[in-house]
Amino acid sequence: MSGNGADMGDKKGIKMTDKTWAARLAGAALAAGLAWGAMSGATAQTATPAAGAPASSSPAASAPAAAGAPATPAAPHNSNAKPDSGDTAWMLTSTALVLLMTIPGLALFYGGMVRRKNVIATVAQSFAICCVVTLVWYVASYSIAFGTNVDAGQNKYWGGLGKALLRGVTMDKPFQIAGADVTIPEYVYMMFQMTFAIITPALIAGAFAERFKFSALLLFTVLWSLFVYAPIAHWVWGGGFLGGATPPVLDFAGGTVVHINAGVAGLVCALVLGPRKGYGRDNMAPHNLVYTMIGASLLWVGWFGFNAGSAVGSNALAGVAMANTQIATAAAAIAWMIAEWLERKKPGMLGLASGAVAGLVAVTPASGFVNPMGALIIGLIAGVGCFLAAVYLKRLFKYDDSLDAFGVHGIGGLIGALLTGVFADAAINPAGKVHSLYTQAIGCVATIAWTAVATFLILMVCRFTTGLRVSEEGETEGLDAALHGEALHEY
Amino acid sequence: MSGNGADMGDKKGIKMTDKTWAARLAGAALAAGLAWGAMSGATAQTATPAAGAPASSSPAASAPAAAGAPATPAAPHNSNAKPDSGDTAWMLTSTALVLLMTIPGLALFYGGMVRRKNVIATVAQSFAICCVVTLVWYVASYSIAFGTNVDAGQNKYWGGLGKALLRGVTMDKPFQIAGADVTIPEYVYMMFQMTFAIITPALIAGAFAERFKFSALLLFTVLWSLFVYAPIAHWVWGGGFLGGATPPVLDFAGGTVVHINAGVAGLVCALVLGPRKGYGRDNMAPHNLVYTMIGASLLWVGWFGFNAGSAVGSNALAGVAMANTQIATAAAAIAWMIAEWLERKKPGMLGLASGAVAGLVAVTPASGFVNPMGALIIGLIAGVGCFLAAVYLKRLFKYDDSLDAFGVHGIGGLIGALLTGVFADAAINPAGKVHSLYTQAIGCVATIAWTAVATFLILMVCRFTTGLRVSEEGETEGLDAALHGEALHEY
Amino acid sequence: MSGNGADMGDKKGIKMTDKTWAARLAGAALAAGLAWGAMSGATAQTATPAAGAPASSSPAASAPAAAGAPATPAAPHNSNAKPDSGDTAWMLTSTALVLLMTIPGLALFYGGMVRRKNVIATVAQSFAICCVVTLVWYVASYSIAFGTNVDAGQNKYWGGLGKALLRGVTMDKPFQIAGADVTIPEYVYMMFQMTFAIITPALIAGAFAERFKFSALLLFTVLWSLFVYAPIAHWVWGGGFLGGATPPVLDFAGGTVVHINAGVAGLVCALVLGPRKGYGRDNMAPHNLVYTMIGASLLWVGWFGFNAGSAVGSNALAGVAMANTQIATAAAAIAWMIAEWLERKKPGMLGLASGAVAGLVAVTPASGFVNPMGALIIGLIAGVGCFLAAVYLKRLFKYDDSLDAFGVHGIGGLIGALLTGVFADAAINPAGKVHSLYTQAIGCVATIAWTAVATFLILMVCRFTTGLRVSEEGETEGLDAALHGEALHEY
Amino acid sequence: MKLILAVIKPFKLDDVREALTRAGVEGMTVSEVKGYGRQKGQTEIYRGAEYAVNFVPKVQIVTVVDDAIAPAAVDAIKGAAGSGKIGDGKVFVLDVEQALRIRTGETGSAAL
Amino acid sequence: MKLILAVIKPFKLDDVREALTRAGVEGMTVSEVKGYGRQKGQTEIYRGAEYAVNFVPKVQIVTVVDDAIAPAAVDAIKGAAGSGKIGDGKVFVLDVEQALRIRTGETGSAAL
Amino acid sequence: MKLILAVIKPFKLDDVREALTRAGVEGMTVSEVKGYGRQKGQTEIYRGAEYAVNFVPKVQIVTVVDDAIAPAAVDAIKGAAGSGKIGDGKVFVLDVEQALRIRTGETGSAAL
């Protein structure tokens, strides 16, 4: 993997000097800044993204292989990149499945874990994030993530605004992502990726549950989607400097882009916001684990779209990704359950659900690269690892990551991203032939650095505009009444 | 658009004299009457629908284009109308998604909004309607809607009983709907359309929630499905006088057939039944907005099957329909939320959910005709428009449309149906090349007129047989106990 | 159908002497025993399953026809068995749908029917079974069920361990199941079948709800999955003595393998465990029929994957299976509702949901063999039959089948399995050309005998290791607190 | 001071609250309860299992009032809660020794 | 008249109701409550966070009876609610000044 | 013995329980109630329909104590439940004639 244009083909790896880092961050910040500026006067900037996009013949071509079908023998029908109705059918379905993960899946997973007085506010967060990100994605984020920047140097960091408002997305023209052909219509590809952009900030909400202002949430989501999610997605999947490196960072369905990203952002939120009122003293037991069970189940089912859908085709790669997902998830759920059984004397539904999610997270980057035995091992490690993180790490460092966004998604994502570099099997996916723990670590570090800094800055923006926390009284009374003027009426 | 056989090719449009209307209504009433009579002795009438169906070469051929794949460049694989496995896969999936909308989607959306004592009765309505319509559709409604009447004059109004009990539906024979080839097996097409027939009467239930008799509901559903839904579906999608007009009424996935139809029927129900006991005085706050959130989410996800499925194929048209659905829905949810924020001082979960549904409704007729910008605008208008309807219209005219079936589906459907005539974009769907606000208005008026009259008559039939409302005591006690002898036991 | 290798082609039918039965059971027991032994040292045994598998040219070739696509004119694209992207898309989707049936579908269906103090424990059962079976299936059960035993004599009873840990499952090699080509990647086939293996033991849980130990549940699931589910699946679908007989036992999607199997196992559990404390005296009313409604709805929707997915392709057979499923389910729900209305004076939501499930169960073996009229009749009979079983049978014999696993799945499965022999229609599926009530009865009897005996033995193993029932105090206090240390907090 | 404990039909709560307010009562505490008496509960039947629900939902109102307005308060409840049908409920009056308003520390009638 | 306030274990409710009926009590009002006493609550642990639930679920019965049957009623509760285990609960007796049946206006013992 | 009936703000429950324990109270029975008084409830608006919720959530504590510690118990509640804001709640004291511990049959103060 290489950090900048000059040594693109160079295999000696990245040199982690402060200087290149600074340069890189500055570059991306610039890109993001441009995006923001350009959004106001979007119509003015009329870049033609396809024209001479240098990515097409660059090493970046292996990135989409990381994201799926093209390079695998199981998907031979993309020679001239005509849309295939079977591939399209599966991707339409996958899009529905991934949306199902956020609403109502994640909404219920989180909603069941808060106190009763905050349940409506908690589910409203997932729902509102879904709406906000949809529009931001349409307006600019899709372009930033999956556009091809006319300036090849900038293209390492962001995709430009050539596809803002879906300019250039057509009904019939074949298109490429990061230089590789895709066998589905671009509208479908855009929609599929949108659902990933939706769930990522929604995951963060687990960290600031029960105290974040709704207005702050809306602003945070807009900014975070533009300045954190979209560029990182470009780095890894859009032909940017991580996915386009040699060897490329392997991230099949979003270990770095989605989970490490959301987990670390959550940690930053938890640290900046501080603990909930009464944390460690009041009873904050999950009020309805049936909701949490429904949520975990829909996450599981929907994750088939997430991981198997990341094959971007209906083929054996999708099949093995689905199998890996299932096996790692079951293994992690059972591992967490047993760990908890030993420590707490009783196995619990929350543990099963949490373990399952930990497994889903960890297998995400690996699902299209490893074989089932690799998935099993990743699942077992993630189950125990995330259990320890959720139970001990939080206690150790005394931060209040309310619903363990970092403990499950951050740690689980790290475990999965790193182990993908260990277990990738070329018999499953030729694109995983060259894999290295080192490269994977670079991917993790880059993601962590950017998301940590940018999330912090975005929180500061919110702090001085909308404010961050609800009033003390509002927190006591419950966010449902305080923020939304609504309540559950169970009598 | 033309009203009767003679001027079928005539582009001068319909003349809205009382006389032609009377004739048309009478014709359709006759058709419906025949349907009913024929049902008793269905086996006697053995029409051969395919033989010499005149629709095949008539302008009606553009209707199925309105409903989907054939006319789009993105779906080239239907030359000889052999079933395509990819198209079939997506339509099987879409069928499951649309069924998910009614059970448990709509059941929960409505169930969460009623008082706790009526929740079981409310969800039972959706569930029972699903069962009843399934059988009615199998026995006769599919034939009325999508059969081709041997009498071309009658075919403008209903499809006859040639396909009653699915006669002539085979495993392998290619078939046509309204003269156009279809690339999926007819069993799949029949199932897909059945799920639309199911949700439509279930939507009406929002208007008469918390007071309608269960026996009345069953009878109402049978009659309404036969005499209102099936003929209107034929008019628009089955080769009838609306979809077969020149230019045809554009209704991609059911703005007229489903939403205006259900919304207006709901309004009639609300007016005929009168308000709930204690309306405007008692606390009738929604008892569980988590259920409503789940319901809205499943409606959203399922609507991908509804709208993208209406492409009747797995292609770019399905993709853009899905994208439009997503964008309009998010826009409407945010628009409603902001309108409510301004008026009520707090944004609410019910507003987000209601806005989302309003957007889904409004984009339905447009989803396969407009581009994303059109969808965005339709969504924004529908969000504000339905908010105003739900809040002020009801108050103004003092009817009790309990869960705003008219406010959301009637008004949202109208907004969408009319704006489809404004925003249809031939670059998205050539079938939308010729579009006119005027034609769209004709479609709305015809639907409104028929559904209003027929729904009223059906209610009268119920009134003098099953009765309409539960007893006063039953209403006080709650429908769960009074009608079903069941209760939630939350302690 | 023939009982052993020698008279494989013999049409004179099986002679039900004690001796052949004993031999058969012994054979299967041996097979299962081997499986167990081999699991410990799985790596040691390296059978090459494909080599000279005799099943490929034996009458067993008609078995996969029973399970779907190959033999039907509607699925012509499997000549050289290359994976078809459309078929694969539908099977990936079906896998997600069937998983949805168990989590959260069945979990909620059952969870809503227990008392509030046991709801978390009840949903945890479905969830845990999902995890456990996933691993068992990966390790050995898939091989036992769908492997081809190198010893043709043994292959009648179990598939051997050649595919243990998915050995030989590849990304691209064409593969056969019971001698027939399959047009989807084997990973997808393996995953689809896994979801069936998951739901079957989860269904049993209805019989022992509210009193079974969680540790016992885990052990029971491992053993039952290996020794009961996997061999029976092999007998019917994997080329074993039932599906490979002449004429073969017809079981499209699991009447014997899934429902009779689970129902009878449930009955054995109910008898061995004895009734719940306070049974017949305490109020054991279902605590939340909204959960049950959600569960029944998700079962219904998911069952499209179960039945239409059993076509193992995206074709007209899938379409008719879906239509049959829908019609039988609606008919059964209405039949149960009416029966209950007559007996109980009020129609109930629980009745509608139960009837729907009864219909789904009964149409399962028939869905790809009968025409819609057959499905209608099967549904009506199942609705009334299962109602009578759930209400009177239990009362008559005074066992406590808590949530009617036997009454609905056992009886419904029997009705469906037998009537498939009556209504199979060669116009729908040529594989159903030769059908006989007698053969179907043989299939039922074999399944019942094996599951009854083996389930009893497995329970005895649990009894003397983990124990079977929670303590009396635990039962009084509720399983949520006693077993899991968790509680719903609705205040 | 007197403590008035009334058990009424749930849907009469708003009427009773208004009547009490008119009678000069300034505060009350309400809870959801289940009543057993002459009025019999519903019977629920689930798959043939019959559960005679012996209890019917009621609302219980507790209000402490000055001796002087106690009779008026009882009358107010009687007037507002009565439907003439079985199960209308009961009013019980008990003597209260002391009352305290937590916020201010006021006691006796001043605390009400 | 006496007001008998009993706090018992939830699953004993039906037994107590029957015993009271046998003792001549014709009506009662029941509510779900949480009790604090010698019997300690469950501890719930969620992802390492431990919540010692200080309260245990109990059922509270309020019944107003004629002075004459008060002792028998107390005995009935004692007999039916006792399991010999910690947490069986308490019975308190208070004096009632007046009772009224809302439906008929009857007062005193006739109102019970 | 005295029966102390306190109505407090829900989130003060743990504080009050601890204060009572320190004051020597060994048991209490708690329930979720809705209060009406000077503190006004939230207004909920759903699609334009406004529901002024007249009642606010409160917690009711009933504890029977020996005459001797009754004043201390009342003080404990006052101290722990007060926030100085409207709606802090009330304490009422009633006389109890008899108390019984079901498990042992003990009566009077010994039963508490």
Ligand SMILES: Nc1ncnc2c1ncn2[C@@H]1O[C@H](COP(=O)(O)OP(=O)(O)O)[C@@H](O)[C@H]1O
């Ligand atoms: N003796 C009693 N003590 C306490 N509460 C009672 C008593 N008798 C009745 N109740 C309460 O009053 C309610 C109404 O009593 P019921 O006998 O059904 O009707 P009515 O008062 O009209 O004769 C009961 O449901 C119960 O809650």
Ligand SMILES: Nc1ncnc2c1ncn2[C@@H]1O[C@H](COP(=O)(O)OP(=O)(O)O)[C@@H](O)[C@H]1O
């Ligand atoms: N002083 C008291 N005042 C009011 N209720 C009490 C009192 N002491 C106990 N209780 C109630 O009685 C229940 C049982 O009391 P506990 O001390 O646990 O057991 P036991 O009565 O068997 O000694 C408690 O949970 C509480 O609801």
Ligand SMILES: Nc1ncnc2c1ncn2[C@@H]1O[C@H](COP(=O)(O)OP(=O)(O)O)[C@@H](O)[C@H]1O
């Ligand atoms: N007269 C009363 N009888 C019984 N409960 C009362 C009475 N007055 C108030 N309460 C209870 O006390 C709570 C607090 O009273 P409120 O008047 O709102 O505030 P404060 O006591 O601070 O003046 C009320 O919500 C109600 O539950």
